Amino acid sequence: MPETPVIFSTHSLHPDVSEELGQLGTLKVASAPTPEAILAESVGANIIVVRAPIPAEIIAREQGLMATVRHGAGLDMIPMEDCTNAGVMVTNVRGANAVTVAEHAIWSAMSLLRKNPMVTRDLHAGGWEHGRRHSPTGREISGRTLGILGFGNIGTALSGMAQNGFGMSVISHTRSPDKLPETVEAVSLTELLERSDILVLSCPLTDETRGLIDATAIGSMKPGAILVNVARGPVVVENALIEALQSGHLGGAAIDVFNQQPLPIDHPLMTLGNVVLTPHMAGITEESMLRLGQKVTEITAQILAGDTPDNLCNPEALPAFKARFPAP
Known part of the structure; x- marks a missing residue:
């Protein structure tokens, strides 16, 4: 194990977390969360804290790299195969920002149902009555059907917030329907699309989910339904979504993740009134950043102590890892 390990983070972290990681080694933070800066500034890293995509070149270059620790759950930012082949452990933090994302989904759906983006725009531009004219077409969230993909x-x-707070019916299409709570109905993808008043995408990005919500899928959704994407941008075919929003088939969309990030300022979604757009921040609050960072610190300490870390995502990397870093 390195005497003074270098811990490299792609982003700034919660101040308390930065202090704790600094006690475990030398903490370095990328000057910008870009591939160029991450590639150039991660030289000598033993641990990489991941909140932005990691170029595969780093895995091959850094002979002292022990692990990538995902500051979150999704692993699409990490070149998994490269890490496994090189004997680099990959870990993540699961569930620490689940409440944060769920709150975001509920808030953004309510905002769209009550036409808040258009009310705010028109109130600022044309005054009281201009904004108030949207009120008769606002809708309540209570009692509606919430569909959850993944x-x-x-x-x-x-589901807990929706049922206990708003008396909603909750249905879900998932790979593990047997693990659903008794209060959540397992349905096919077709039924999920057809029955949901509000459809929340919270699935991982895989070969199976990439482009899953295409023109056909969106066309089968209820007229006026709300789509909330807190998964990954490529799960949705963006052009199909834009067409459905422009035509009025969808009542609105809350999008936190996009095919291209950062979202260009001239992107067609920027021109629509029936959207809530956020820059990949559904899971980010002061509280969630602290919880995530505390778990990252705990996992980092485990790795540096020579222990197998919690939430190891590629256990098949362990033989090569142990050959590179033999126990004393």
């Missing part, structure tokens, strides 16, 4: 920690938090 039912993990976020789905669990979201």
Whole structure:
């Protein structure tokens, strides 16, 4: 194990977390969360804290790299195969921001149902009555059907809020329907699309989910339905979504993740009034950043102590890891 390990983070972290990681080694933070800066500034890293995509070149270059620790759950930012082949452990933090994301989904859906983006725009531009004219077409969230695609920690938090707070019916399409709570109905993808008043995407990005919500899928949704994407941008075919929003088939969309990030200022979604757009921040609050960072610190300490870390995502990397870093 390195005498003074270098811990490299792609982003700034919660101040308390930065202090704790600094006690475990030398903490370095990328000057910008870009591939160029991450590639250039991660030289000598033993641990990489991941909140932005990691170029595969780093895995091959850094012979002292022990692990990438995902500051979150999704692993699409990490070149998994490269890490496994090189004997680099990959870990993540599961569930620490589930409540945060669930709150975001509920808030953004309510905002769209009550036409808040258009009310705010027109109130600022044309005054009181101009904004107020949207009020008769606002809708309540209570009693509606919430559909959840992918039912993990976020789905669990979201279904509880929806049922206990708003008396909603909750249905879900998931790879593990047997693990759903008794209060959540397992349905096919077709039924999920057809029955949901509000459809929340909280599934991982995989070969199966990439482009899953295409023109056909969106066309089968209820007229006026709300789509909330807190998964990954490529799960949705963006052009199909834009067409459905422009035509009025969808009542609105809350999008936190996009095919291209950062979202260009001239992107067509920027021109629409029936959207809530956020810059990949559904899971980010002061509280969630602290919880995530505390778990990252705990996992980092485990690795540096020579222990197998919690939430190891590629256990097949262990033989090569142990050959590179033999126990004393």
